[in-house]
Amino acid sequence: MPVRATKRGSERTPLGGEWDVVVCGASFAGLSVARELRGSGARVLLLDRYEVGERQTSACGIPTQWLEAMELMGSHRQTFPTLVVHTPFGTSRLGLPFTFSTFDYPELCRLLLAQTDCAFETAKVDGRSGTTLHTDRGDLSAPLVVDALGWRRVLGAGYQPPDAPLSRGLEVHPSGTGEDLEIWIDRSYVPAGYGWSFPAREELRIGVGSFDARFHVKDSTIRLADDVGSEAVRYQGNWIPHRLREATEDGVFFAGDSAGHCLPLTAEGIRTAFYFGIACGRELRAVVEGRRTAGQALERYGDFSRAHRWKFEAMLLTQRLVPRLPPRVLHRVVAALQHKRLVDWAFGHYLDVAPPSFAAPGPPRAAVAPTRAAA
Numbered sequence: 245m246p247v248r249a250t251k252r253g254s255e256r257t258p259l260g261g262e263w264d265v266v267v268c269g270a271s272f273a274g275l276s277v278a279r280e281l282r283g284s285g286a287r288v289l290l291l292d293r294y295e296v297g298e299r300q301t302s303a304c305g306i307p308t309q310w311l312e313a314m315e316l317m318g319s320h321r322q323t324f325p326t327l328v329v330h331t332p333f334g335t336s337r338l339g340l341p342f343t344f345s346t347f348d349y350p351e352l353c354r355l356l357l358a359q360t361d362c363a364f365e366t367a368k369v370d371g372r373s374g375t376t377l378h379t380d381r382g383d384l385s386a387p388l389v390v391d392a393l394g395w396r397r398v399l400g401a402g403y404q405p406p407d408a409p410l411s412r413g414l415e416v417h418p419s420g421t422g423e424d425l426e427i428w429i430d431r432s433y434v435p436a437g438y439g440w441s442f443p444a445r446e447e448l449r450i451g452v453g454s455f456d457a458r459f460h461v462k463d464s465t466i467r468l469a470d471d472v473g474s475e476a477v478r479y480q481g482n483w484i485p486h487r488l489r490e491a492t493e494d495g496v497f498f499a500g501d502s503a504g505h506c507l508p509l510t511a512e513g514i515r516t517a518f519y520f521g522i523a524c525g526r527e528l529r530a531v532v533e534g535r536r537t538a539g540q541a542l543e544r545y546g547d548f549s550r551a552h553r554w555k556f557e558a559m560l561l562t563q564r565l566v567p568r569l570p571p572r573v574l575h576r577v578v579a580a581l582q583h584k585r586l587v588d589w590a591f592g593h594y595l596d597v598a599p600p601s602f603a604a605p606g607p608p609r610a611a612v613a614p615t616r617a618a619a
């Protein structure tokens with residue numbers, strides 16, 4: 245069972261020791277890495293500056309199949325078979341080939357943690373020198389270190405907004421109910437990006453994301469909430485990376501936002517954090533079980549992530565193209581997606597970037613780098 249030892253105030257005791265694996269960051273990516281190491285016999289430590297699930301980092305929308313594949317339906321809130329897209333010229337309802345769902349963040353994290361057998365400690369990770377990890381509770385040592393700390397990439401070369409390839413995301417969480425997963429592609433809210441309303445049973449998650457880091461989204465978020473008749477309360481926001489980065493650097497594994505694994509066109513980063521976190525965890529498992537050296541695992545995981553680059557770059561190009569399309573043309577493109585064959589094709593390829601089958605339970609498997617054709 246996971247050891248939970250959050251330390252506050254006078255209880256905040258020094259942290260130290262030697263570990264086989266230290267996973268920094270206990271959100272989607274870090275928890276997925278730790279989950280793959282369950283039963284490996286390795287001494288695994290998971291670190292986060294907050295309690296697991298304490299700080300929600302997203303609107304928590306995900307293809308339902310991923311929740312099922314990860315056995316996380318206990319956190320499920322609502323399911324949507326269609327995506328409702330508003331543009332200034334009308335509304336289109338896209339009947340998706342798979343459903344999206346919203347989930348409860350603390351509950352999902354709790355369920356994921358229960359699928360691990362690692363130790364957990366709250367500590368702020370400050371940096372690393374060789375195999376020594378520096379935290380605000382002391383130094384630890386481990387030959388295998390994962391940075392799943394989000395966009396800051398604390399253990400590698402960091403990013404500095406607003407010049408780095410980062411998007412802004414901000415949302416509010418008013419009480420309320422809704423039937424539809426809705427997005428707004430409307431330049432009056434955001435010149436490059438989109439607004440959203442994701443119902444999650446008893447609350448709505450209403451927000452705006454801007455692919456241009458210089459565009460501030462607070463006013464737009466308040467306006468969108470007002471336009472849909474909701475209160476702008478309970479804010480949460482963050483930077484969202486929209487360019488793939490090297491998934492290994494100087495002996496460290498990076499997964500999730502720290503490696504730019506969030507999808508550039510949609511800012512969907514939960515299932516990719518699961519996907520790459522699983523791939524990373526499988527490589528680490530091979531090392532602790534003596535099937536690979538750390539160097540081989542770093543190389544294989546780096547290759548695996550890099551093999552997805554062309555898809556991420558294609559989505560980034562599309563992200564940059566959309567704001568250049570005349571709004572009427574854009575509306576026609578979205579409306580065309582109401583045709584079943586087209587929507588099935590487009591969203592089928594989109595799901596395949598990080599397919600839920602990758603999470604399928606079974607005997608421990610290695611991450612196999614997809615070929616360009618198969619990826």
Ligand SMILES: Cc1cc2nc3c(=O)[nH]c(=O)nc-3n(C[C@H](O)[C@H](O)[C@H](O)COP(=O)(O)OP(=O)(O)OC[C@H]3O[C@@H](n4cnc5c(N)ncnc54)[C@H](O)[C@@H]3O)c2cc1C
Binds near residue numbers: 304392395502
């Ligand atoms: C407003 C908004 C809405 C979004 N909505 C969606 C959505 O609906 N669906 C979707 O798929 N994606 C969404 N995203 C993107 C998604 O949230 C991210 O891609 C995803 O959270 C990445 O997961 P991660 O585990 O890599 O990083 P994070 O979820 O950012 O987790 C990083 C973890 O590291 C911890 N940490 C950070 N620094 C330190 C430190 N120095 N020491 C110790 N711990 C530290 C944090 O506390 C956190 O637990 C949204 C993003 C935003 C900003």
